[in-house]
Amino acid sequence: MIIKHEDVTLRAVEESDMELLREMINNPEIENMVAGSSFPVSSFAQRKWFENLLNNKNELRLIIDTDTYGSIGTITLTKIDWKNRNSQLNIKITNKKDLYGKGYGSKATKALIKYAFEQLNMQCIYSHILEYNIASQRLHEKIGFKKEGILRERVYKNSKYHNLIVWSILKGELNE
Numbered sequence: 511m512i513i514k515h516e517d518v519t520l521r522a523v524e525e526s527d528m529e530l531l532r533e534m535i536n537n538p539e540i541e542n543m544v545a546g547s548s549f550p551v552s553s554f555a556q557r558k559w560f561e562n563l564l565n566n567k568n569e570l571r572l573i574i575d576t577d578t579y580g581s582i583g584t585i586t587l588t589k590i591d592w593k594n595r596n597s598q599l600n601i602k603i604t605n606k607k608d609l610y611g612k613g614y615g616s617k618a619t620k621a622l623i624k625y626a627f628e629q630l631n632m633q634c635i636y637s638h639i640l641e642y643n644i645a646s647q648r649l650h651e652k653i654g655f656k657k658e659g660i661l662r663e664r665v666y667k668n669s670k671y672h673n674l675i676v677w678s679i680l681k682g683e684l685n686e
């Protein structure tokens with residue numbers, strides 16, 4: 511199965527992706543824009559995490575490959591609820607190669623949402639986005655997500671609590 515949108519392909523995580531993943535998880539600028547908190551990750555912990563990937567049936571973790579720049583990031587569905595057909599979306603693109611604003615985030619998200627609706631029969635995909643993460647909210651709005659509400663002061667970062675905005679998209683709402 512190939513998951514593709516224009517010049518972007520989503521593929522399974524390989525052992526050779528560990529450096530890219532570890533670089534992104536330990537990168538303070540990226541960490542600052544995502545809701546989950548992360549501890550520094552060692553290469554040992556990264557390897558253990560990789561070994562456990564196969565056992566988790568409620569997560570789909572993919573690498574974002576581009577025709578021009580190779581592997582640039584990761585996009586995942588987590589908390590897959592197979593009964594109620596919903597799941598949480600997460601995306602990270604490396605800030606190392608001056609890649610932001612070139613449309614790769616939108617293309618990767620469209621590819622995964624389409625796959626989630628058409629192949630996994632999901633009904634709803636949602637994201638929790640830090641209120642100050644304007645790029646991510648713009649991306650979600652542009653491809654058809656609707657703003658659902660605010661989780662007030664749900665994330666503590668840099669000595670402050672921040673609101674999380676909940677965005678979701680239902681089957682049939684994707685702007686292709």
Ligand SMILES: CC(C)(COP(=O)(O)OP(=O)(O)OC[C@H]1O[C@@H](n2cnc3c(N)ncnc32)[C@H](O)[C@@H]1OP(=O)(O)O)[C@@H](O)C(=O)NCCC(=O)NCCS
Binds near residue numbers: 540544609611640644
């Ligand atoms: C969020 C992220 C995935 C966006 O990826 P991207 O490849 O830059 O996205 P796109 O190029 O498809 O741009 C999507 C929209 O956001 C806008 N955008 C991008 N960067 C922006 C910025 N810094 N400020 C405001 N808008 C921005 C783009 O202009 C575009 O809107 P437009 O088509 O109306 O112009 C990327 O910035 C990233 O990985 N950031 C770090 C991790 C993160 O924030 N993850 C999301 C957590 S919820």
